[in-house]
């Protein structure tokens with residue numbers, strides 16, 4: 618079963634390592650494979666419309682490119698959605714719940730912000746149109762590491778807190794989707810540097826019962842440079858220390874250091890995580906266009 622046969626992919630990793638980039642690349646690759654894909658941002662993030670140069674619609678689903686849609690989930694919008702589903706009249710929500718009750722309540726119940734956002738993803742997963750799922754795949758650009766983990770465990774925390782009753786029931790069905798390895802996969806993103814790699818191995822450990830859901834680790838921003846033969850460079854280096862060559866020597870030193878660091882990252886991840894490793898190249902450009910993102914996505918095709 619491939620990465621793209623799940624219903625939901627949660628993409629997480631340390632801040633700034635390329636979670637949003639990888640989420641978009643994975644989504645585009647799934648579209649290329651003929652799937653209808655929803656790219657969900659959480660915590661009110663709105664990177665995707667910007668990346669695809671379209672106008673976002675916030676919590677309302679909007680198209681990024683044919684076959685690919687997006688929305689930006691906030692806990693406030695998700696809770697409103699949930700309560701309106703229960704009471705069926707939005708005016709009542711506005712009258713009774715908004716601000717006066719919901720604000721303090723949401724903040725008082727641990728994990729509720731996270732739970733309602735997962736609840737929205739759960740609803741979207743169940744949505745059907747003409748008898749088939751509206752979305753073949755939902756890619757969630759999840760929060761960074763620690764928060765990603767608490768978000769994933771929010772339904773279980775709510776179940777413990779409530780013990781029984783309707784809240785407990787709701788949390789249970791949401792929990793069941795996100796702990797089912799056949800339906801939900803986790804993709805860990807990291808960079809070929811010591812700290813992010815250590816944090817990734819550590820995150821994998823902390824995932825505990827969710828480990829079987831980790832389908833892939835993405836080693837992002839690999840410099841696919843021509844400085845691999847380190848030995849030859851080290852032999853030549855002492856002969857090159859002349860003023861005119863200094864800049865080139867410095868550049869090559871950095872490239873060699875980076876190549877070695879990348880090798881270390883690779884072997885540490887291979888030893889630390891029993892999951893497939895996909896490498897994405899560093900793209901030398903300022904803005905990652907949809908074309909560049911789908912170029913990255915195709916690396917997943919090569920990886921299988």
Ligand SMILES: Nc1ncnc2c1ncn2[C@@H]1O[C@H](COP(=O)(O)OP(=O)(O)OP(=O)(O)O)[C@@H](O)[C@H]1O
Nearest residue numbers: 631632633634635636637638838897898899900905
């Ligand atoms: N393979 C790559 N090649 C070149 N630039 C990249 C690559 N991957 C990511 N970037 C750039 O690195 C920056 C961080 O990437 P991105 O926003 O995807 O990270 P993130 O993990 O989602 O960050 P945050 O934790 O802030 O949400 C962006 O400017 C992005 O364009």
Ligand SMILES: [Mg+2]
Nearest residue numbers: 636637664758
């Ligand atoms: Mg991001």
